[in-house]
Amino acid sequence: MLKDITIGQYFPGNSVIHRLDPRFKIVITIIYIVMLFTGDSMACLAVGAVFTAMMLVLSGIKLKMYLKSIRPLMPFLVITALINLFLVSSGEVLWHWKFLKITSEGVNISVFMIVRIVLLIMGTSVLTYTTSPITLTDAIERLLSPLKKLRFPVHELAMMMSIALRFIPTLIEETDKIISAQKARGAEIDSGSFTTRARNLISILVPLFISSFRRADELATAMECRCYNGGEGRTRLRQLKSAPRDYIALAVTLLFLAGVITLKIIGI
Amino acid sequence: MAILETRDLTYTYSPDTPFEKTAVDHVSLKIEQGELIGVMGHTGSGKSTLIQHFNGLLRPTSGQILLDGKDIWENKNKIRDVRFQVGLVFQYPEYQIFEETVYKDIAFGPKNMGLDEDEIKRRVLATAADIGLSEELMERSPFELSGGQKRRVAIAGVMAMEPKVLILDEPTAGLDPAGRDLILSHIKAYHKRTGNTTLIVSHSMEDIASFADRILVMNKGKLFCFDETERVFSRAEEIAEIGLDVPQITRVFMELRRRGLDFGKEVYTVGYARDLILRELRERKGE
Amino acid sequence: MDNIIEIRDLHFTYPAEDEDSQPAEVLKGIDLDIKKGESVAVLGHNGSGKSTLAKHLNAILLPTSGKVTVNGIDTADESRLFELRQSAGMVFQNPDNQIVSSIVEEDVAFALENLGVPYEEMRKRVDDALRAVNMYEYRLHSPSQLSGGQKQRVAIAGVIAMEPECMILDEPTAMLDPQGRKEVLATVQKMNREKGMTIVLITHYMEEAAQCGRVVVMDKGRVVLDGKPEKVFSQVETLKSIGLDVPQVTELAWELEQAGFSISPETISEEECVEALMRLFGRLPVNLPAQSNYTDKEQ
Numbered sequence: 001m002l003k004d005i006t007i008g009q010y011f012p013g014n015s016v017i018h019r020l021d022p023r024f025k026i027v028i029t030i031i032y033i034v035m036l037f038t039g040d041s042m043a044c045l046a047v048g049a050v051f052t053a054m055m056l057v058l059s060g061i062k063l064k065m066y067l068k069s070i071r072p073l074m075p076f077l078v079i080t081a082l083i084n085l086f087l088v089s090s091g092e093v094l095w096h097w098k099f100l101k102i103t104s105e106g107v108n109i110s111v112f113m114i115v116r117i118v119l120l121i122m123g124t125s126v127l128t129y130t131t132s133p134i135t136l137t138d139a140i141e142r143l144l145s146p147l148k149k150l151r152f153p154v155h156e157l158a159m160m161m162s163i164a165l166r167f168i169p170t171l172i173e174e175t176d177k178i179i180s181a182q183k184a185r186g187a188e189i190d191s192g193s194f195t196t197r198a199r200n201l202i203s204i205l206v207p208l209f210i211s212s213f214r215r216a217d218e219l220a221t222a223m224e225c226r227c228y229n230g231g232e233g234r235t236r237l238r239q240l241k242s243a244p245r246d247y248i249a250l251a252v253t254l255l256f257l258a259g260v261i262t263l264k265i266i267g268i
Numbered sequence: 269m270a271i272l273e274t275r276d277l278t279y280t281y282s283p284d285t286p287f288e289k290t291a292v293d294h295v296s297l298k299i300e301q302g303e304l305i306g307v308m309g310h311t312g313s314g315k316s317t318l319i320q321h322f323n324g325l326l327r328p329t330s331g332q333i334l335l336d337g338k339d340i341w342e343n344k345n346k347i348r349d350v351r352f353q354v355g356l357v358f359q360y361p362e363y364q365i366f367e368e369t370v371y372k373d374i375a376f377g378p379k380n381m382g383l384d385e386d387e388i389k390r391r392v393l394a395t396a397a398d399i400g401l402s403e404e405l406m407e408r409s410p411f412e413l414s415g416g417q418k419r420r421v422a423i424a425g426v427m428a429m430e431p432k433v434l435i436l437d438e439p440t441a442g443l444d445p446a447g448r449d450l451i452l453s454h455i456k457a458y459h460k461r462t463g464n465t466t467l468i469v470s471h472s473m474e475d476i477a478s479f480a481d482r483i484l485v486m487n488k489g490k491l492f493c494f495d496e497t498e499r500v501f502s503r504a505e506e507i508a509e510i511g512l513d514v515p516q517i518t519r520v521f522m523e524l525r526r527r528g529l530d531f532g533k534e535v536y537t538v539g540y541a542r543d544l545i546l547r548e549l550r551e552r553k554g555e
Numbered sequence: 556m557d558n559i560i561e562i563r564d565l566h567f568t569y570p571a572e573d574e575d576s577q578p579a580e581v582l583k584g585i586d587l588d589i590k591k592g593e594s595v596a597v598l599g600h601n602g603s604g605k606s607t608l609a610k611h612l613n614a615i616l617l618p619t620s621g622k623v624t625v626n627g628i629d630t631a632d633e634s635r636l637f638e639l640r641q642s643a644g645m646v647f648q649n650p651d652n653q654i655v656s657s658i659v660e661e662d663v664a665f666a667l668e669n670l671g672v673p674y675e676e677m678r679k680r681v682d683d684a685l686r687a688v689n690m691y692e693y694r695l696h697s698p699s700q701l702s703g704g705q706k707q708r709v710a711i712a713g714v715i716a717m718e719p720e721c722m723i724l725d726e727p728t729a730m731l732d733p734q735g736r737k738e739v740l741a742t743v744q745k746m747n748r749e750k751g752m753t754i755v756l757i758t759h760y761m762e763e764a765a766q767c768g769r770v771v772v773m774d775k776g777r778v779v780l781d782g783k784p785e786k787v788f789s790q791v792e793t794l795k796s797i798g799l800d801v802p803q804v805t806e807l808a809w810e811l812e813q814a815g816f817s818i819s820p821e822t823i824s825e826e827e828c829v830e831a832l833m834r835l836f837g838r839l840p841v842n843l844p845a846q847s848n849y850t851d852k853e854q
Binding site: 512 | 600732759800829836
């Protein structure tokens, strides 16, 4: 049931990409997004595609998994394609029927948009597939730490995020249990009229909320007992250390970005 | 005819994946109408998976479950009725309470059965009395009650459906000795009044020994044994081997037997041990 | 200083929640000294005040009147709160609700991170603590993959890593199965024996209390019995009257005593009971083969 849902979509492994410093991975991903959106020609996109392919191969994760990441966005892709296909009116008319027409420019733009979105999803998936959510949170906290000076609650947000990650499996298991218990009392969760279903949803949500508040309360006490006092003066067990490979990865990424910018300037 | 029967019941979690695990493995058993049965097994023995089949929460991978001689999965659409006939109380059932009043929470099951208001009222009040909840508690919020009272409200919620078979998964978990004795005595009283079939899952052989007609022991997904209490205790050593706790008093008598002082009976309660020792001592005096 | 915990005339009253309800006095004058290195079980039924007492040892609650001193620190002294909590680590009932991190070793490090312990030392203390509770090989696991008993051992490791003088466990086994209970109990006793850590174990299981060096029985906010387990458990009537169990062997000895057959009323172990019964039937203990099927230790 609910237990089968995977969260965070992290695939443990030991590839080069897995071993990169998560802070660098985040920065590289941002540069990658900029790269995809800077280029507005097929040539630029081809450079991005080469970079994406490189990341996918190096991550050591099956292509099937990346294709899976696109599936939930299929409707969005189809709509984007159709809008561009029918609404772009410049270029040579290839086909028309009553008020609908398809132009060569429309086809070009549709293909361009779809490829760009697919690359975007696959490329950013590399980050989440190769980095555990907790590491990711940690890296974000450290990247944003300069903002602490501006009184932005970086540590607090990261702590909230990591506690949420910690409790997701616990709450899923609990939800499963409550659903079973209410089913045993004849609650119809997946059948019946809308009102009975809504009513029965309450029989699940109320116990879940009550238990979550109880958990939050107990956790807060437990954290205080272990001397938690906010982010001030904390040290960390998890050490993030950058290695030469991180700088090389960053340099390669910047090189690709430079390539895209060059292509754009010379107008290819 | 047995009220509940399983034939070669098998259940596999996540089949065809690396996480595949057979939790219940070809279990065949028969439970007769009116029996009070203790169910034992350590965590992961398959006992929880087994009992979730009895009311159709889980569907067997293969094999059958028969209620009153009829396969409960014969008509998939009728599975909800099976849940009314086989009531299942989960572990820590107080965490499923959600209504504003004790009355409404106990009435949730009967209401789902589509009973009329008078019948619901009769059932709620009757079960509340069985489980030892006074009438003035009925309009209180269940969340204001003590832990033990909440547990009883939750148990009453299933009892009020008046199931033919009542299954309780560790009804005394986390309670202190007084709370444990209270709940067990109420369950026994309910069993006596309604004459229904009751299954109690417990880790404590001590608790089970004092009331069960028969004991069902699960181990590694298989039915380890299902027999009269005394016969099960005669296998106490094997039961200790599969990681279950044997009552202290039973262990003492096992050791006495090993040292040549055999009372010829299986001992599992203190009262019985006392009677046995006293009888033996008097007989010797008489000699 | 000999006493690690000193409790003087401790009273505690929960304030009334609203206008209709009465304030509830939960602790009604507790005097208790616990020596360094002792392992003390606080036994009582739900509502006896035992958990409230435990919460005073860690300044989660502060006395309404009276005084609690732990390791020379008055718990009411806010300026020394972290010092206090570092010297008296706390383990709670629900294993899930006290684990903060999604990785075992990071959870064990949590208190050390908060205290600003430098990395090298933290690494060592975390590894040592994980080895002490026998969870080292699980250090990179997620807590959701662990059993209840394993989670509690992780929580204990989190306390051990702080290197406290004393560990307070508030019903740590109430939600565990027999296997998990054994694991946790064995770990706690090991800390007491090998590291000389003072243990305060709050429980309502008499089997667990019987393994401690001293048992304090609470009822209605007061200490009613205090002494070695065999002395305390021989008070069968008192214990039963306040809704607690006694070990089955103690109960049997008491029942036989009532029937006019005296076997030692201070019987708390199976071994003692077996021998007493052998004597009662006029049989001297025979020589035993080396392999004995006592399961006393595991109990």
